[in-house]
Amino acid sequence: MALHLETRVQPGAAASRPGPPPRFRLTRLDMKASPYLYIAPFFVLFGVFGAYPLAYTLWVSLHDWDLLAEDHPFVGLDNYTKLMGDADFWHSVVNTLGIFVISTVPQLLLALWIANLLNRQLRARTFFRMGILIPNITSTAAVAIVFGQLFSREFGLINWTLDLVGIDAIDWRANRLASWVAVSTMVDWRWTGYNALIFLAAMQAIPRDLYESAAIDGANAFRQFWSITVPMLRPTIIFCVIVSTIGGLQLFTEPLLFNSGTNPIRGGPSRESQTMTMYMFENAFAPNFNFGYGSAVAWMLFALIAIVAIVNVVLIRRLSRGGR
Amino acid sequence: MGITSRGRRSAVIAGLAVAALAAAAGCGGGDDEASGDGTITLTVDVFGQFGYEELYKEYMASHPNIKIVERGTGANLDEYSPRLTQWLAAGKGAGDVVAIEEGLLVEYKANPGNFVNLLDHGAADLKSNFMEWKWNQGLTADGKQLLGLGTDVGGMAMCYRKDLFEKAGLPTDRDAVSKLWPTWADYVKVGEQFKAKNTGAAFLDAATNTFNTIVLQTAGDAGGYTYYDTSNKLVVDSNPAVRQAWDTTMDIIDSGLSGKYGAWSDEWVAAFKQAKFATIACPAWMTGVIEGNAGADASGKWDIASVPGNGGNWGGSFLAVPKQGKHQNEAAELAKFLTSPKGQIGAFKAKGPLPSSPQALDDPAIAGATNAYFSNAPTGQIFAAGAKSLKPVYMGPRNQAVRTEVENAVRTVELGQRDPAQGWSDAVANAKKAADK
Numbered sequence: 155m156a157l158h159l160e161t162r163v164q165p166g167a168a169a170s171r172p173g174p175p176p177r178f179r180l181t182r183l184d185m186k187a188s189p190y191l192y193i194a195p196f197f198v199l200f201g202v203f204g205a206y207p208l209a210y211t212l213w214v215s216l217h218d219w220d221l222l223a224e225d226h227p228f229v230g231l232d233n234y235t236k237l238m239g240d241a242d243f244w245h246s247v248v249n250t251l252g253i254f255v256i257s258t259v260p261q262l263l264l265a266l267w268i269a270n271l272l273n274r275q276l277r278a279r280t281f282f283r284m285g286i287l288i289p290n291i292t293s294t295a296a297v298a299i300v301f302g303q304l305f306s307r308e309f310g311l312i313n314w315t316l317d318l319v320g321i322d323a324i325d326w327r328a329n330r331l332a333s334w335v336a337v338s339t340m341v342d343w344r345w346t347g348y349n350a351l352i353f354l355a356a357m358q359a360i361p362r363d364l365y366e367s368a369a370i371d372g373a374n375a376f377r378q379f380w381s382i383t384v385p386m387l388r389p390t391i392i393f394c395v396i397v398s399t400i401g402g403l404q405l406f407t408e409p410l411l412f413n414s415g416t417n418p419i420r421g422g423p424s425r426e427s428q429t430m431t432m433y434m435f436e437n438a439f440a441p442n443f444n445f446g447y448g449s450a451v452a453w454m455l456f457a458l459i460a461i462v463a464i465v466n467v468v469l470i471r472r473l474s475r476g477g478r
Numbered sequence: 479m480g481i482t483s484r485g486r487r488s489a490v491i492a493g494l495a496v497a498a499l500a501a502a503a504g505c506g507g508g509d510d511e512a513s514g515d516g517t518i519t520l521t522v523d524v525f526g527q528f529g530y531e532e533l534y535k536e537y538m539a540s541h542p543n544i545k546i547v548e549r550g551t552g553a554n555l556d557e558y559s560p561r562l563t564q565w566l567a568a569g570k571g572a573g574d575v576v577a578i579e580e581g582l583l584v585e586y587k588a589n590p591g592n593f594v595n596l597l598d599h600g601a602a603d604l605k606s607n608f609m610e611w612k613w614n615q616g617l618t619a620d621g622k623q624l625l626g627l628g629t630d631v632g633g634m635a636m637c638y639r640k641d642l643f644e645k646a647g648l649p650t651d652r653d654a655v656s657k658l659w660p661t662w663a664d665y666v667k668v669g670e671q672f673k674a675k676n677t678g679a680a681f682l683d684a685a686t687n688t689f690n691t692i693v694l695q696t697a698g699d700a701g702g703y704t705y706y707d708t709s710n711k712l713v714v715d716s717n718p719a720v721r722q723a724w725d726t727t728m729d730i731i732d733s734g735l736s737g738k739y740g741a742w743s744d745e746w747v748a749a750f751k752q753a754k755f756a757t758i759a760c761p762a763w764m765t766g767v768i769e770g771n772a773g774a775d776a777s778g779k780w781d782i783a784s785v786p787g788n789g790g791n792w793g794g795s796f797l798a799v800p801k802q803g804k805h806q807n808e809a810a811e812l813a814k815f816l817t818s819p820k821g822q823i824g825a826f827k828a829k830g831p832l833p834s835s836p837q838a839l840d841d842p843a844i845a846g847a848t849n850a851y852f853s854n855a856p857t858g859q860i861f862a863a864g865a866k867s868l869k870p871v872y873m874g875p876r877n878q879a880v881r882t883e884v885e886n887a888v889r890t891v892e893l894g895q896r897d898p899a900q901g902w903s904d905a906v907a908n909a910k911k912a913a914d915k
Contacts, residue, residue, distance in 0.1 A: 224588040242911075306752070307738075308748075308749070415742040415743030416556055420886065423893060424886070424895055440556070441882055443585065444915050
């Protein structure tokens with residue numbers, strides 16, 4: 155399409171003509187309008203599925219909005235005031251951040267290590283490189299169901315293994331930390347390979363002569379990794395951290411499916427693994443059907459992600475300045 | 479000037495593009511229910527097992543212009559309720575006839591405008607087809623709108639595994655078993671005997687199920703209400719019926735009788751398959767659930783005895799017609815057919831939900847019904863006998879949310895996360911919070 159445009163719109167030839175033929179007028183229109191047309195899908199889709207719901211959610215959050223009621227009285231910031239003093243909400247914030255840290259830190263370290271391994275000369279390299287991505291293309295629901303069974307208290311493979319080495323069975327759903335670990339495992343299973351592949355791509359862009367000079371200076375493999383690879387990967391690492399942050403703070407499917415049975419949306423009897431998105435759903439839909447309050451939770455989530463994103467940007471600026 | 483005109487033109491084109499895209503997006507959801515030959519398709523939304531398949535066939539045969547499609551068969555109530563609520567809120571998506579569980583119905587009654595008033599469709603004549611309290615449950619508080627027609631009630635029994643009872647040296651005959659536990663205290667004693675024999679199985683599945691059974695019984699016996707009194711005041715901490723049920727449940731937990739399988743969870747289902755518990759509180763509709771979870775291998779290993787304590791009702795549903803439907807008249811007729819005594823008998827034979835119609839309960843088809851899966855237990859006698867004398871329990875507007883909190887408090891004690899006293903104060907505090915939401 156772009157090629158087509160350029161060949162048509164060589165201006166020199168056209169300018170010498172007395173009046174533009176209709177065909178040329180069309181071409182001019184094409185040239186002026188088509189860029190807008192090309193970018194329109196994004197803006198239209200963003201408008202319909204991004205900006206509008208965002209604004210609507212804000213509007214809803216300012217009302218006492220029973221999902222089924224016909225009247226939705228305006229209550230101003232009441233929902234937010236209530237939310238600030240809602241212990242269950244803060245509990246879900248802590249859960250979300252806890253699961254985020256437990257999943258992201260080992261995930262990125264592991265990804266870095268795997269990428270480093272895959273960056274070496276080894277047999278069937280492409281096979282392994284592609285293989286680590288397979289968990290990522292598996293459906294989340296399937297992953298959650300399989301892991302849900304692995305982490306079963308009485309019938310699970312993990313407790314069975316623990317039993318073999320003499321450790322008492324852990325009730326993965328009724329212990330806050332254990333449930334965080336279990337949910338994190340699912341997240342890591344899915345995303346480690348993805349991050350490893352991104353690290354690998356960045357590693358391959360590091361000039362080899364850096365390693366050669368380092369080797370001549372007597373740096374061992376670990377030193378090379380720590381002093382060359384990691385600093386050169388800094389922007390990539392930050393990218394992965396941001397992407398993991400956004401995904402981690404919106405975690406929903408894994409903990410929801412992990413908690414099967416009545417009211418899985420609570421994330422366990424004492425809300426052990428209830429994330430913010432689950433708390434939002436619990437309030438906006440069953441069993442509370444309080445759309446206004448749920449929307450307020452959604453906006454708090456938005457604010458939290460924005461704060462973390464700003465922290466990330468500040469970190470990027472500082473790190474890239476430090477890198478120079 | 480040139481710039482503005484160019485800008486305006488591009489804006490027009492961009493606008494056109496937007497309109498085109500929006501039009502394309504808008505077309506996606508077109509649904510045309512009436513096809514060319516005048517056939518009307520009615521969608522029925524259910525959860526679990528309603529046992530309507532044969533009835534649909536019969537209805538379609540007598541109404542050649544109607545085609546019936548059922549959705550949601552086997553769905554968990556926890557998945558179904560929010561989905562239905564979202565459809566109602568969105569004004570689109572719900573079936574022409576929808577099943578509503580009694581706990582959800584009380585929430586929907588607060589906004590009856592979402593449903594067709596079945597009294598406008600000649601339902602008033604059907605009043606005598608239903609037990610009085612079941613009929614009244616379907617009415618709004620002012621009695622002017624009928625939201626739903628009753629399908630089933632949840633008359634109570636106790637299902638048990640004969641093989642595990644035999645292993646523990648307990649009687650296996652259903653009459654003898656019923657005699658073991660006239661009261662819940664006796665049930666605990668039997669449980670302790672069972673436990674002492676180390677069969678490798680727990681005595682019961684989950685304390686929450688047992689708690690709910692007991693609270694509905696004690697409430698039926700006492701004031702006729704549980705967490706809310708009949709003036710819709712939250713009385714979770716002052717209603718002696720709730721406290722009594724709580725204490726009885728604590729005794730069960732204390733004696734270590736519960737297998738602690740979270741009700742309806744994957745583990746719970748697995749525990750059925752592996753015969754990991756011996757008894758389960760068994761409203762009539764639970765028989766279908768047991769059969770589904772325990773599977774064909776366990777056929778003939780289960781049996782049904784009477785429930786400790788005094789009868790009681792747990793659950794039961796209604797059929798309603800959402801106002802968003804396009805074929806409200808036809809849908810109302812179908813709902814009337816499915817909830818008729820004949821429809822209720824058909825459903826009972828298929829999947830076991832106990833009729834809410836006295837005529838159906840009197841019918842020999844029900845009185846003489848047995849269930850092959852449960853060692854040919856005379857389910858008709860067991861459930862129907864108590865059904866007509868059921869004492870209804872009133873449910874307040876936020877019953878479901880409050881019940882969830884109290885049951886979760888039971889669960890925290892069962893799992894050893896809280897002691898009974900802490901559990902009780904959690905239950906009261908969280909219930910109050912949930913009621914305010």
